[in-house]
Amino acid sequence: MSRLSRFEEVVLPHLDAAYNLARWLTRNDHDAEDVVQEAFLRAMRYFERLKGTEARPWLLAIVRNTCYTWLEKNRPGDLVGLDDAGPLASDVETAGHASPTESNPEVILLQSANRKLVNQALEELPVGYREVIVMREIEDLSYKEIAAIAGIPAGTVMSRLARGRGLLREAIESRMRKAS
Amino acid sequence: MGVNKDSTPEPQIARDATYYRAPDALRTRVRAALREEAREQARPQMWRWGGMAAAFALVSVMSWNLALMRAGGGEEDRILRDVAAAHVRSLMVEGHLNDVASTDQHTVKPWFEGKLDFAPVVNDFAASGFTLMGGRLDYLDGHPAAALTYRHRLHVVNLFEWPAAAGAGDAAPVALTRHGYVLAHWRRAGIEYWAVSDVATEDLLALARLLS
Numbered sequence: 001m002s003r004l005s006r007f008e009e010v011v012l013p014h015l016d017a018a019y020n021l022a023r024w025l026t027r028n029d030h031d032a033e034d035v036v037q038e039a040f041l042r043a044m045r046y047f048e049r050l051k052g053t054e055a056r057p058w059l060l061a062i063v064r065n066t067c068y069t070w071l072e073k074n075r076p077g078d079l080v081g082l083d084d085a086g087p088l089a090s091d092v093e094t095a096g097h098a099s100p101t102e103s104n105p106e107v108i109l110l111q112s113a114n115r116k117l118v119n120q121a122l123e124e125l126p127v128g129y130r131e132v133i134v135m136r137e138i139e140d141l142s143y144k145e146i147a148a149i150a151g152i153p154a155g156t157v158m159s160r161l162a163r164g165r166g167l168l169r170e171a172i173e174s175r176m177r178k179a180s
Numbered sequence: 181m182g183v184n185k186d187s188t189p190e191p192q193i194a195r196d197a198t199y200y201r202a203p204d205a206l207r208t209r210v211r212a213a214l215r216e217e218a219r220e221q222a223r224p225q226m227w228r229w230g231g232m233a234a235a236f237a238l239v240s241v242m243s244w245n246l247a248l249m250r251a252g253g254g255e256e257d258r259i260l261r262d263v264a265a266a267h268v269r270s271l272m273v274e275g276h277l278n279d280v281a282s283t284d285q286h287t288v289k290p291w292f293e294g295k296l297d298f299a300p301v302v303n304d305f306a307a308s309g310f311t312l313m314g315g316r317l318d319y320l321d322g323h324p325a326a327a328l329t330y331r332h333r334l335h336v337v338n339l340f341e342w343p344a345a346a347g348a349g350d351a352a353p354v355a356l357t358r359h360g361y362v363l364a365h366w367r368r369a370g371i372e373y374w375a376v377s378d379v380a381t382e383d384l385l386a387l388a389r390l391l392s
Contacts, residue, residue: 003218015206016201019201033205033206033352034385037213041214118197119196119198133193134197137193140194
């Protein structure tokens with residue numbers, strides 16, 4: 001089997017994961033597509049280094065690096081430092097979110113409103129929090145995997161997650177208040 | 181999944197946030213780029229040196245054809261070769277580049293009237309760094325084609341347009357590298373576009389995006 005077909009078999013199935021991460025980090029379809037193409041070319045060049053490790057986190061580390069290089073060049077303002085040493089976000093009580101599972105029109109409307117709200121609030125989080133939330137909540141990666149991808153200790157992953165969730169919750173609540 | 185005592189209702193991110201799936205066009209584009217990369221890697225390094233300057237243009241065309249013959253040359257290769265060879269030819273002799281030389285799209289566009297069975301898209305993108313230089317007729321992939329020329333800094337870009345096959349949908353820009361030249365292809369509103377130059381891939385894709 002050629003190197004290309006092995007690469008296509010092992011790495012290409014994670015195209016959605018790559019695109020999802022790039023899309024959340026660049027916040028734009030076009031840019032995410034460019035970053036993903038670049039990341040796949042890099043991944044193919046370094047394919048030998050994958051050796052037996054899990055392909056998805058390995059690829060996502062490359063996608064993340066490519067995203068950061070892209071952000072440095074095109075949107076340096078997005079790359080704010082995080083204060084990881086600071087206290088965790090306070091446990092703000094959240095008003096009980098409806099978690100409807102039925103599919104009557106009202107529920108569907110509410111769900112799509114939630115979706116918009118959550119998407120917007122998540123997009124506006126600083127990239128360091130946004131990426132751990134996307135990897136944990138949407139991509140369902142483990143703390144260990146996220147730590148390896150982002151090159152930070154697992155403890156920092158956890159504190160960024162907790163803090164990011166807190167910030168997200170606050171952002172969503174303030175949006176809901178404004179909307180009502 | 182929670183590791184801590186945090187039992188406050190969370191915004192249900194997993195349920196509410198969008199999982200962005202890769203568009204089909206991206207899948208196609210990535211696969212094409214990978215195939216191209218694999219081909220480039222498989223080929224002897226010396227072919228990459230071809231056509232670095234206009235002075236070596238002829239040598240370049242010859243080595244190109246040789247390299248492609250060696251590569252087997254499918255239909256895509258044939259188009260790539262046609263497009264690249266047309267670019268090299270246009271730069272070989274002074275006066276080959278444009279039949280109508282003008283930076284004014286309102287002069288260039290009407291010049292094509294009656295010469296082609298479709299209306300090429302002609303725009304000046306000087307504000308974005310691509311200054312229209314003019315146009316000429318060419319013949320590629322078995323079609324009469326509009327060739328538009330742009331200047332980007334010190335580089336010349338050839339942009340070819342011809343009508344797409346009936347029913348062919350839009351295709352996002354894909355960029356390929358061939359022996360020091362960058363080629364980009366996309367399809368938009370029934371027109372096939374091929375751009376070729378020695379600019380950076382990103383710059384050529386920037387032009388592609390202005391038109392797609």
